[in-house]
Structure formats: C-alpha cells, structure tokens
Amino acid sequence: MTVGVSRGGTGRVVSGLVAGAVVLASGGAGPAAAEASGVGEYVALGDSWAADATLSQVSARFVPVGCAQSAGNYPKQVAAALGPARFVDATCGGATTANLTEPQSLPVGADNPPQFDRLGPGTDLVTLEIGGNDIGLASAVSECVTGDPGTAVCRDTYVRDGVDAMTQRIAAAAPKISAAIDGIRARAPRARILLVDYLAGIGTTGGCFPVIPISDADASWLGNKLLELDRMLAEVARAQKVEFVDTYAGSGGHDACQAPGVRWVEGLIPLSVNPVGPAVPFHPNQLGADHQARTVLAALRR
Structure with a gap:
C-alpha cells in the first residue's frame, strides 16, 4: 500500500521520492539459508507494502526503479530461504488490483508490466498483498495531517450521517481481491496461494x-480502517480457500509512533535507522520487512 504525505497519486508520491534518492542494487537483511522446500517457481505480487518500498536500498532487478522495490523486502527473503529454481518479484509501489492485469504507469522509468504476466503453468507458489490503494487509504493518511490535535479531519470527512465511506470502499474492494485470486488460479493452476495482510502501521x-x-x-479511525481492511482480506481468503498470512497479529507495539529500532513502520519524517537513510513515510522499514518474511515462512512451514 503506498502511503504518501501529499495529495498527489500514490504512485507519484513514491516515484517522486525515488527520483531524488540514491539507488542501490543490494542491501537489506541477510538472506536465510535456502532450505529443501520443494518450491520450483515463486512469484510475488502486490503493492508497496509487499515491495517494502524504500529510498535507500531500491532494487531494479525485477521491476523498474519507479516501483521503489526493496532489495531486502519479504518476497526476496522468502525466496532466499526457499531456494526456488525460479523467482520473480513483481511487487510495485502504488499498485492496485487493476495493475495485476494492466501495465502500471510510473513517473520515473519504464512502466511496470501487468504483474500477472510473470505467472505461468510452472508457478507453484504465489504471495499476494494488495488492496490498500484500491480503497484509497493511502490518500486518506495525507488528508489527516493537521496542526490542530483537537480536530478529526478524516473521520468527519469520511463519516457522514453514520455512514463511513471508507468502510464502503473496503466492502467494494472485496470482489476485486477475489477476482485477483481467480486470475492467479487461471494462470497458475498448480500454485499455492498466500494472501498477505498489512501489519500495524498505526494504533487503534x-x-x-x-x-x-x-x-x-x-489516528484511531485510520488504525481501525486498516484493521477492517485486514479483516476483509481474511474473509476473502476463507471464501476462496486460500491461505491467509496474518502479519498484523504479531506487530502490535511496533507502529509508526514507536521509537527508532522498535517501530516496524516509519512515520511522517522520511528518515530511518533500519536501514540508516531516507525512507518512504508510513511504510514498513527493514524490521517490518523481516517480520513479514518470518510470518510468511512460518505459514509456509505449517
């Protein structure tokens, strides 16, 4: 999920930040030793919380630089642990479910091809984390920024006469996530599919x-909308009979309000100590990516 601090499009926020960043081809957490997993081909799909969007360790190995994909993101850590014969990381900052089947335009560099193009009959493992941009939760975060702690800018904008427009968007996104799973099955019928949720970026x-x-x-409204989004993803996973990976459950006490070294999601100030350097606001840092990787690997080993 791409969360910015301006009202521009979420892809533009991340890509604009990347344009001024130093691009590195390596970095991040040290990969785990490969295990005898039996996975032949792993394809990772999703948005910037799957890409673990970064400014200090951007990798263009699998996608254009404008995707802000991290060299230490959780798909790469999972691949390093499993040792598949083929691995492709299609994740990209700003992606919506539409970008699974359509190219994603990026202000920096080439377009990211449709993410489903990386799937095939030989794909036997897929991770998918997407939905935050479909509901517009990213732009809502930037709209909440205020100088008055007594206001409820976002809540009062989105909740009218007892009807929460964000809740409606979450419900409307559920069929899109379900259709995405159908699309994976059509292109990779042998694949084990894991639907990954969003860790706790802000408290409730x-x-x-x-x-x-x-x-x-x-902040409470945003935190509860994120939790609501995760619950929707869990419901879709159950209905579609795919595996649900709950990264939220183990992330309490590591939200963006916590101290450096404790938080797994960066706050408004775009600097991080994990890794040291510029960061994408309101996105998982390397500690968050490590938590995502551990949780996905634990699910795979069940």
Whole structure:
C-alpha cells in the first residue's frame, strides 16, 4: 500500500521520492539459508507494502526503479530461504488490483508490466498483498495531517450521517481481491496461494501528535480502517480457500509512533535507522520487512 504525505497519486508520491534518492542494487537483511522446500517457481505480487518500498536500498532487478522495490523486502527473503529454481518479484509501489492485469504507469522509468504476466503453468507458489490503494487509504493518511490535535479531519470527512465511506470502499474492494485470486488460479493452476495482510502501521486507540501530526481521533479511525481492511482480506481468503498470512497479529507495539529500532513502520519524517537513510513515510522499514518474511515462512512451514 503506498502511503504518501501529499495529495498527489500514490504512485507519484513514491516515484517522486525515488527520483531524488540514491539507488542501490543490494542491501537489506541477510538472506536465510535456502532450505529443501520443494518450491520450483515463486512469484510475488502486490503493492508497496509487499515491495517494502524504500529510498535507500531500491532494487531494479525485477521491476523498474519507479516501483521503489526493496532489495531486502519479504518476497526476496522468502525466496532466499526457499531456494526456488525460479523467482520473480513483481511487487510495485502504488499498485492496485487493476495493475495485476494492466501495465502500471510510473513517473520515473519504464512502466511496470501487468504483474500477472510473470505467472505461468510452472508457478507453484504465489504471495499476494494488495488492496490498500484500491480503497484509497493511502490518500486518506495525507488528508489527516493537521496542526490542530483537537480536530478529526478524516473521520468527519469520511463519516457522514453514520455512514463511513471508507468502510464502503473496503466492502467494494472485496470482489476485486477475489477476482485477483481467480486470475492467479487461471494462470497458475498448480500454485499455492498466500494472501498477505498489512501489519500495524498505526494504533487503534490514538496517535502521537505532534511527532505524527494527526489527531488522536483520526489516528484511531485510520488504525481501525486498516484493521477492517485486514479483516476483509481474511474473509476473502476463507471464501476462496486460500491461505491467509496474518502479519498484523504479531506487530502490535511496533507502529509508526514507536521509537527508532522498535517501530516496524516509519512515520511522517522520511528518515530511518533500519536501514540508516531516507525512507518512504508510513511504510514498513527493514524490521517490518523481516517480520513479514518470518510470518510468511512460518505459514509456509505449517
């Protein structure tokens, strides 16, 4: 999920930041030793929370640089642990479910081809993390920024007469996620499919104004909308009979309000100590990527 701090498109936010960053071809957490997994071909699909969008360790090995894909993201760590004969990481910052079947235009570099183009009859493992951009949760975060801790800018904008427009968007996105799973099955009928949710980027009981200039009311609203999105993903996984990977459950106490070295998601200030350097605001840092990798690997070993 691409979360920016301006009202521009989410892909533009990440790509614009990347344009001014130093691009590295390596870095991130040390890969785990390959195990005898039996996985022949692994394809990773998803948005920037799957790409673990970064400014300090961008990899263009699998996708254009504008995707801001991390050299240490969880798909690469999972592939390093499993040792498949073929691995392709199609994840890209700003991606929606539409970009699974359509090219994704990026202001920096070439377009990212449709992510489903990487699938084939030989694909036997797929991870998918997507949906945050479909519901517009990314732009909502930037709209919540305020200088007045007593306001509820986002909640009052999205909730009218007891109807929460974001809740409606989450419900409307469910068929898109379900269709994405159908699309994977059509292209990779042998694949084991894991649907991955979003870890806790913000709490559900308040924020940390002014460190992150979002009021407690809006921080709680955002945190609960993220949890609501994850619950929708879990419901789709059950209905579609695919495996659900719950990265949220183990991420409590590591949200963007926590201290450096404790938080797994960066806040508004685009600097990180994990790794040291510029960061994409409101995205998993390397500690978050490591948690995602551990959780996915644990699910695969069940």
